[in-house]
Structures are given as C-alpha cells and as structure tokens.
Amino acid sequence: xxxxxxxxxxxxxxxxxxxxxxxxxxxxxxxxxxxxxxxxxxxxxxxxxxxxxxxxxxxxxxxxxxxxxxxxxxxxxxxxxxxxxxxxxxxxxxxxxxxxxxxxxxxxxxxxxxxxxxxxxxxxxxxxxxxxxxxxxxxxxxxxxxxxxxxxxxxxxxxxxxxxxxxxxxxxxxxxxxxxxxxxxxxxxxxxxxxxxxxxxxxxxxxxxxxxxxxxxxxxxxxxxxxxxxxxxxxxxxxxxxxxxxxxxxxxxxxxxxxxxxxxxxxxxxxxxxxxxxxxxxxxxxxxxxxxxxxxxxxxxxxxxxxxxxxxxxxxxxxxxxxxxxxxxxxxxxxxxxxxxxxxxxxxxxxxxxxxxxxxxxxxxxxxxxxxxxxxxxxxxxxxxxxxxxxxxxxxxxxxxxxxxxxxxxxxxxxxxxxxxxxxxxxxxxxxxxxxxxxxxxxxxxxxxxxxxxxxxxxxxxxxxxxx
Amino acid sequence: xxxxxxxxxxxxxxxxxxxxxxxxxxxxxxxxxxxxxxxxxxxxxxxxxxxxxxxxxxxxxxxxxxxxxxxxxxxxxxxxxxxxxxxxxxxxxxxxxxxxxxxxxxxxxxxxxxxxxxxxxxxxxxxxxxxxxxxxxxxxxxxxxxxxxxxxxxxxxxxxxxxxxxxxxxxxxxxxxxxxxxxxxxxxxxxxxxxxxxxxxxxxxxxxxxxxxxxxxxxxxxxxxxxxxxxxxxxxxxxxxxxxxxxxxxxxxxxxxxxxxxxxxxxxxxxxxxxxxxxxxxxxxxxxxxxxxxxxxxxxxxxxxxxxxxxxxxxxxxxxxxxxxxxxxxxxxxxxxxxxxxxxxxxxxxxxxxxxxxxxxxxxxxxxxxxxxxxxxxxxxxxxxxxxxxxxxxxxxxxxxxxxxxxxxxxxxxxxxxxxxxxxxxxxxxxxxxxx
Numbered sequence: 001x002x003x004x005x006x007x008x009x010x011x012x013x014x015x016x017x018x019x020x021x022x023x024x025x026x027x028x029x030x031x032x033x034x035x036x037x038x039x040x041x042x043x044x045x046x047x048x049x050x051x052x053x054x055x056x057x058x059x060x061x062x063x064x065x066x067x068x069x070x071x072x073x074x075x076x077x078x079x080x081x082x083x084x085x086x087x088x089x090x091x092x093x094x095x096x097x098x099x100x101x102x103x104x105x106x107x108x109x110x111x112x113x114x115x116x117x118x119x120x121x122x123x124x125x126x127x128x129x130x131x132x133x134x135x136x137x138x139x140x141x142x143x144x145x146x147x148x149x150x151x152x153x154x155x156x157x158x159x160x161x162x163x164x165x166x167x168x169x170x171x172x173x174x175x176x177x178x179x180x181x182x183x184x185x186x187x188x189x190x191x192x193x194x195x196x197x198x199x200x201x202x203x204x205x206x207x208x209x210x211x212x213x214x215x216x217x218x219x220x221x222x223x224x225x226x227x228x229x230x231x232x233x234x235x236x237x238x239x240x241x242x243x244x245x246x247x248x249x250x251x252x253x254x255x256x257x258x259x260x261x262x263x264x265x266x267x268x269x270x271x272x273x274x275x276x277x278x279x280x281x282x283x284x285x286x287x288x289x290x291x292x293x294x295x296x297x298x299x300x301x302x303x304x305x306x307x308x309x310x311x312x313x314x315x316x317x318x319x320x321x322x323x324x325x326x327x328x329x330x331x332x333x334x335x336x337x338x339x340x341x342x343x344x345x346x347x348x349x350x351x352x353x354x355x356x357x358x359x360x361x362x363x364x365x366x367x368x369x370x371x372x373x374x375x376x377x378x379x380x381x382x383x384x385x386x387x388x389x390x391x392x393x394x395x396x397x398x399x400x401x402x403x404x405x406x407x408x409x410x411x412x413x414x415x416x417x418x419x420x421x422x423x424x425x426x427x428x429x430x431x432x433x434x435x436x437x438x439x440x441x442x443x444x445x446x447x448x449x450x451x452x453x454x455x456x457x458x459x460x461x462x463x464x465x466x467x468x
Numbered sequence: 469x470x471x472x473x474x475x476x477x478x479x480x481x482x483x484x485x486x487x488x489x490x491x492x493x494x495x496x497x498x499x500x501x502x503x504x505x506x507x508x509x510x511x512x513x514x515x516x517x518x519x520x521x522x523x524x525x526x527x528x529x530x531x532x533x534x535x536x537x538x539x540x541x542x543x544x545x546x547x548x549x550x551x552x553x554x555x556x557x558x559x560x561x562x563x564x565x566x567x568x569x570x571x572x573x574x575x576x577x578x579x580x581x582x583x584x585x586x587x588x589x590x591x592x593x594x595x596x597x598x599x600x601x602x603x604x605x606x607x608x609x610x611x612x613x614x615x616x617x618x619x620x621x622x623x624x625x626x627x628x629x630x631x632x633x634x635x636x637x638x639x640x641x642x643x644x645x646x647x648x649x650x651x652x653x654x655x656x657x658x659x660x661x662x663x664x665x666x667x668x669x670x671x672x673x674x675x676x677x678x679x680x681x682x683x684x685x686x687x688x689x690x691x692x693x694x695x696x697x698x699x700x701x702x703x704x705x706x707x708x709x710x711x712x713x714x715x716x717x718x719x720x721x722x723x724x725x726x727x728x729x730x731x732x733x734x735x736x737x738x739x740x741x742x743x744x745x746x747x748x749x750x751x752x753x754x755x756x757x758x759x760x761x762x763x764x765x766x767x768x769x770x771x772x773x774x775x776x777x778x779x780x781x782x783x784x785x786x787x788x789x790x791x792x793x794x795x796x797x798x799x800x801x802x803x804x805x806x807x808x809x810x811x812x813x814x815x816x817x818x819x820x821x822x823x824x825x826x827x828x829x830x831x832x833x834x835x836x837x838x839x840x841x842x843x844x845x846x847x848x849x850x851x852x853x854x855x856x857x858x859x860x861x862x863x864x865x866x867x868x869x870x871x872x873x874x875x876x877x878x879x880x881x882x883x884x885x886x887x888x889x890x891x892x893x894x895x896x897x898x899x900x901x902x903x904x
C-alpha cells in the first residue's frame with residue numbers, strides 16, 4: 001500500500017510539475033508574443049500587413065453581426081432619442097415651458113405625428129421658406145415645405161455613377177449623400193462621402209461626376225467654381241514612416257467638375273505660423289478630419305486681413321481648430337482653438353460674427369453630455385449667443401451637426417445623430433421641429449442621421465419644379 | 469506489442485498535436501493582446517508621444533548640462549570670449565540702467581549702459597532659511613529666477629521653486645515666503661503683488677484627472693502674507709476654454725504657468741475680457757496665452773496654436789501683445805527656434821517679429837523675456853544663451869550684453885540670464901552707492 005501511495009504521490013507530483021511547466025510555457029509564449037505584437041503594431045515589421053488585414057476583417061465582421069442583430073440597413077443610423085419634449089424636464093425648464101405656453105409657443109404648434117417629419121411649428125415666429133435635407137437613409141435629397149410635405153426629390157444610386165468602384169464601402173450600394181448644394185435652376189451637387197461628387201439636374205439626371213475622395217462639405221464661388229474637401233489615403237513619411245494616413249485637401253473644381261487646384265491642408269498648416277497646432281495631431285488614420293469649407297465674402301476683411309474675400313474657412317475636427325486658409329499663398333492665415341471639441345460648421349453670419357456647432361460642450365444640468373451652438377466674435381472671442389443642451393429643446397449630437405442663421409434672426413440647428421432639426425429664436429424658443437421620418441431597426445429604434453437641413457428662402461425660384 | 473507501440477506513437481502524436489495547437493493559440497492570443505495594447509496605448513504599453521515627445525524635451529530642459537555647477541547654465545554660443553556690454557550705440561539705445569539676474573548665484577545687479585555695476589543685492593539661501601539644509605542643496609537655491617526692485621531700494625527676489633524674499637537696499641532680509649514660487653513677481657497695488665506657485669493636485673476620480681502638480685496665482689500683501697490664490701486648473705476647467713485641458717501635459721505637471729501680469733486698460737474698451745486688472749498668464753503645457761478674470765477667477769480669453777511654448781506675454785499700450793516665443797514649433801524642426809513677436813491679440817496678425825539673424829538666430833528653449841522700451845526698441849533676454857540685446861524696430865542690435873559668468877572646463881558653459889530689465893536712468897538716485 002505504502003509503495004502504491006508513494007508512487008501515487010510521485011505521480012501526482014510529476015503531474016503537478018508538468019501542469020506548472022505548461023502554465024509557465026503558456027505565460028512565456030504569451031508574453032513574448034504580446035511583446036512582438038506591440039512591436040509589430042508600432043514598427044510595421046512582418047507580419048504587420050497580414051495583422052492589419054485581419055484586424056479590418058474582424059471589425060467589419062463585428063459590425064455586420066451587430067448591424068444585423070439591430071436590423072440596421074446600410075447608410076448612417078443612430079439610436080433615436082426622440083423629441084426633446086419627451087425627456088424629463090427640470091423645474092426651471094418646466095417653468096419656461098409653461099411660460100412659453102402662455103405666449104402661444106406650444107399652443108400654436110402642430111402636435112407631433114407618429115411617423116416623424118415636422119412635429120411642431122409656430123407659424124408666427126418661424127422664418128418661412130423651404131427645407132432641403134440629406135439624411136443617412138439613402139443617396140437622395142428632399143425638398144420639403146415648412147409643414148414637412150415633400151415637394152421634390154433628387155436621387156442617384158452610387159453604383160449607377162461608379163459601377164466599377166472597388167474601394168471601401170463597396171457593400172454599401174446605397175452609399176448616402178453627405179452634403180448638397182442647390183442651384184437656382186434645380187441642378188444639385190451632391191457628395192458621396194469619401195468617394196466623389198456628382199452634379200445632377202432637377203430630374204436627377206447625371207451631368208458629371210468627379211471621384212476625388214470628396215467628403216463632408218462644399219461651397220460654390222461667385223464664378224461657379226466648386227470648393228470641396230477631399231481626402232487621400234497615403235504614406236506621409238513625416239507623419240508616419242510606413243502607415244498610410246488619411247490626408248485632407250481643399251480642392252477647387254471647375255463648374256464642369258474638372259480639377260483646377262488642390263491644396264494639402266496639412267502643408268497649409270506646416271508652412272504657416274500655426275504649425276504648432278499640429279503638435280496635437282494623431283499619427284494614425286484620419287489625422288485631420290476636416291468637415292467644413294466656406295468661401296469668405298470679405299465682409300470682415302477691414303477688421304482682419306486674414307478674412308479677405310476668397311480665403312477659405314475650414315473646420316479641422318481632430319485638432320479642435322477652425323482656420324482660414326489663403327488659397328493663393330497656400331497657408332493658414334488665422335486659426336482659433338480652445339472653446340470647442342470635435343466641432344462642426346463654423347460659419348460667418350451677417351454682422352461679422354461666427355456661428356459654430358460645438359459637439360462636446362460638456363455636461364448638461366442632468367449630467368448628460370450636451371452640444372452647443374455658439375455665436376461669437378471671431379476676433380475678440382466674445383460670446384453673443386448660445387443654445388445648448390440645457391435649453392428646453394435640448395441638444396446633443398456627438399458627431400456631425402450643423403447651424404445656420406436665418407434672416408429673421410432665428411437659428412436653424414441640425415442635431416444630426418438624433419435625426420432632428422430645430423429652429424430657435426434668439427431667446428432660445430423652439431419654433432419649428434423636424435424629426436427624420438426615416439426609421440429602421442426591429443422596433444424602429446434607429447433613426448437616419450440628419451446631415452443637414454438648409455432653409456431655402458421663400459422667394460427662391462422653384463419654377464424648375466413644375467413637373468412635380 | 470506492435471499494437472502497444474502503435475498506440476504509444478498515436479498518443480504521442482496526439483500530444484504533439486495538442487501541444488502544437490496550444491502553442492499556436494497562445495502565440496495568436498498573445499500577439500493579438502500585444503497588438504491591441506499598442507493600438508490603444510493601454511498598459512503595459514508605454515505612453516507614446518508625437519515627434520519624440522514633449523516629455524522628453526521637458527525633462528531635457530530640466531537637466532543641467534554636463535560639467536555645470538549648481539545654478540542655471542547652458543552651452544555658450546559666443547566663441548570669441550567676449551563678455552559684458554559688447555555693443556552700445558548710445559544714439560540708438562533707450563538710455564537707463566539695467567537690472568540683471570543671472571543663473572550663477574542668487575544676486576541681482578544694477579548696472580549702467582556700459583556694464584558698470586551700480587548696486588548689488590545678494591542673499592544666500594542658507595541665510596534666509598538656515599534650518600532648511602535639504603532645500604539649500606536644490607538647484608533653485610543657487611540663483612534667482614526673477615527680481616523686481618522697488619523705488620526705495622528694496623528688492624523682491626525668487627529662489628526658483630523654493631521661496632521669495634524681500635530685501636532692503638543693503639540686502640538685509642525684510643521678510644521671506646517659503647513656497648514653490650517661480651518665474652513672476654507682478655506688483656498689484658499698495659506694495660502688494662502676485663506670483664506663481666506650484667501646488668500638488670490630488671487625483672480627481674470624477675474628472676479622471678491624474679494627480680500631479682499645477683500652478684496657482686498667489687497674491688501676497690506688501691508684508692508677504694498670502695491674501696488669496698487663484699488655482700489655474702480650476703480657472704481653466706470652469707471656463708469655456710476647458711477643452712484646452714485635453715492637451716495632456718508631460719511629466720505629471722497638470723498645468724504649469726511661466727508668466728503672469730496684470731493687464732492695463734489698452735483694450736478694456738474693446739473687450740470685457742481685457743478689463744484692466746485681469747491677469748494675462750502664459751501656460752506652456754497647453755501652448756496657450758490666457759486672460760484670467762481677477763474677480764470671477766475664470767479664464768475669459770485664450771490664444772493657442774501660434775507657438776509650441778512661450779513666456780512673458782505683455783499687453784502693450786498700443787493694444788498689441790509682446791511675447792517671447794521659446795519655440796515656434798513645427799514637427800519638422802530639428803532644433804528649437806525662438807522669436808520675439810508683437811501681435812494683435814484679436815486679429816492674431818504678427819505686426820513685428822525678431823527671430824534673430826543668420827549669424828545668431830534667437831534660441832532659448834527654456835524661456836526668455838522681452839520688454840518694449842520707450843523709444844520703440846525691444847529689450848530681449850535670451851535666457852539660455854546668457855545674452856540680452858536691445859533691437860530697433862528694424863531689427864538692428866544696438867546694445868548687447870553677454871553674461872561674463874562662465875563655467876565648464878574650458879568656459880564652454882554660460883550662466884543663463886532669466887531676465888534683464890531696463891529701468892529709468894534716474895532709478896536708484898538716493899540710495900545707489902550706499903550699499904557699495
């Protein structure tokens with residue numbers, strides 16, 4: 001028995017040692033492999049390419065599984081938070097709402113409809129006109145009246161423009177329009193995000209296309225030339241020795257879509273007094289994420305030479321910076337940073353102030369993240385007006401977002417990720433609300449991102465629409 | 469037997485297969501783990517900084533060059549052995565007397581335009597705080613980083629990061645304040661003044677703020693008593709400019725300042741942010757010059773992006789701002805390039821700049837000082853180079869002082885000049901000479 005017992009102890013001891021040896025082996029292998037994995041990720045040595053491909057495939061697969069489980073179609077969608085009125089109000093907000101009721105704010109508005117669209121309107125206080133919008137549901141733009149009735153639609157399938165396209169997003173046959181520009185004759189420019197720009201006539205017939213990696217925003221100059229943001233994925237050795245990064249450019253296209261000029265935004269910063277802004281730039285991926293372009297009309301050039309006519313205002317999200325670029329000198333001549341994070345749509349308004357959509361404006365009174373729209377003097381930086389998530393109408397869009405000052409002093413704000421647009425008075429009263437009716441998901445819990453709602457003046461020429 | 473052999477070899481093959489699979493899984497798993505920790509810079513992957521890292525540069529700035537004695541020294545850039553006042557174009561300079569503090573010893577020297585000593589204040593750290601032997605060994609105990617004279621011959625002086633003293637004209641101690649003060653002494657009213665002081669900041673669980681050090685503006689009475697403090701971290705964090713704090717500084721320093729000055733009324737009618745009495749501060753960690761409202765104690769204006777680091781901003785009477793840009797930035801730079809800039813704080817347009825010239829570009833990574841003189845010239849202290857120059861608006865050097873205090877085996881090191889201040893020619897009449 002004792003012999004057997006000793007043998008059993010020996011056997012158990014050997015087995016324990018073998019088990020311990022395996023654990024040590026496992027740890028050594030894991031530590032060595034992890035160290036090499038980190039090294040490969042940072043230095044790009046073998047098998048960086050294979051690992052990068054595997055990583056991309058992994059993310060895509062994960063996204064597909066996630067989207068399928070949510071019932072999410074292609075395009076751009078987010079969880080709908082619903083109209084702001086449905087959230088719990090603070091006492092102060094409730095008081096304000098009641099005060100507004102006495103002013104006929106809510107009493108004069110339309111009740112919210114179940115299927116979205118225009119949920120209320122105060123006809124006395126809105127700036128009347130038409131609404132042009134693009135959304136994450138499809139490659140189309142819609143023109144609505146103030147009550148949400150569709151007046152006209154432009155659309156074009158991505159693969160009908162570029163049937164041989166093999167780049168990223170090939171699966172997204174309905175790649176959507178990020179931005180549009182409407183001409184007086186009903187023609188429209190539309191950006192297929194990160195791929196190209198198209199011009200269609202009022203009947204959605206393709207007039208021309210240009211695939212230069214256009215994205216986010218465009219503006220049209222008095223002479224008809226088109227200023228648009230482009231990107232190109234390429235190795236920029238001074239940013240990263242071997243890893244391609246997404247570099248942004250300002251491109252000027254002829255009215256017929258041919259490229260006239262292209263300026264690297266990275267280089268425009270580098271050759272300027274503002275090159276220190278690049279200190280905080282990432283060395284990876286989308287290093288700038290420029291999201292706005294606006295041609296300056298020169299109305300404030302007398303106060304600041306950097307704002308001369310023809311210079312271009314841009315918004316560089318990844319650097320939390322807005323900047324003015326002199327296209328002739330090819331460099332940044334003015335920039336401002338410090339008051340916003342991941343911001344969008346800076347725009348000069350009549351009078352010389354600027355509006356901006358600050359996506360991450362801190363926390364609201366409930367401790368929830370909020371966005372804010374600011375009106376400020378770009379020179380003194382003094383704030384003149386703010387609408388933020390603490391207002392009864394609420395505001396939060398972690399990405400995208402837009403703002404436009406209307407001729408009557410109201411401000412039209414697009415809260416992209418919530419699929420909502422509101423028109424607010426200078427006192428912060430919501431006088432018009434539009435909820436994107438494009439919903440998806442098993443419980444309609446997803447709402448298509450509302451990229452931008454543009455108010456078209458009431459006296460705009462719409463005779464080209466006679467066929468509708 | 470054959471069956472047993474076969475069985476044994478089959479088991480061995482299975483074991484080898486299992487081991488192989490086990491190792492492959494461990495390799496793939498480990499590699500993936502390492503790949504993603506590097507991707508997110510998560511632990512244990514060390515923090516990675518752009519372009520070699522500001523942390524590295526900051527720590528380099530703190531290091532004394534090899535062979536340097538205690539104090540503030542850098543490698544000398546003038547190789548002809550000249551020192552003292554080397555240029556003095558009497559017709560072009562703004563006449564006066566010069567107060568200089570130097571990195572070699574805790575003293576301040578008042579000298580005329582020819583470089584002749586008129587008066588000297590000096591005080592050893594151990595004479596002020598004899599019981600503090602440990603601090604007496606610290607580098608900051610061996611020089612004054614800043615000194616401000618009073619019309620009666622008194623002098624306020626800072627032992628860098630260690631304390632502040634008020635001396636009479638004979639260098640007798642009037643009072644002392646022991647604290648981590650540095651870089652600035654700004655008179656406010658009735659002999660009171662403010663300075664910068666470094667304090668410890670506890671980790672903040674809610675905001676995710678790591679512990680470290682940050683600067684406060686400390687207001688001291690004429691008798692050296694603390695009147696109030698404005699914590700700059702809160703002044704910025706509670707203001708609309710809080711997004712600037714996302715620029716993570718290096719080395720545990722959460723928010724350092726290297727200059728503070730009260731504003732005059734040059735722009736008080738243009739913008740409420742520039743009300744007289746508000747304080748302009750220089751915050752090199754976040755590359756920003758900011759204005760702090762002295763009543764609400766919040767940052768009400770800031771400008772960033774025009775420099776990698778800077779010091780000594782001052783609002784001129786014409787409404788422009790004069791700034792010593794320690795490092796103009798640009799990630800392709802392989803060396804520090806400094807520049808003194810006069811800019812319109814609203815349009816941001818540079819109206820005048822002095823980057824040095826081809827033979828001697830301005831270069832002082834650890835800071836410098838600048839003063840606009842009554843005739844439009846600018847007095848520049850190029851701290852690292854141990855040099856001060858007076859330049860005309862056209863950029864001509866009309867006065868130059870090279871610090872004669874050298875060190876190193878071949879005199880290759882020169883004591884820094886943290887600041888050289890031009891005072892009116894009449895300054896000191898009545899008491900200059902008494903202490904000499």
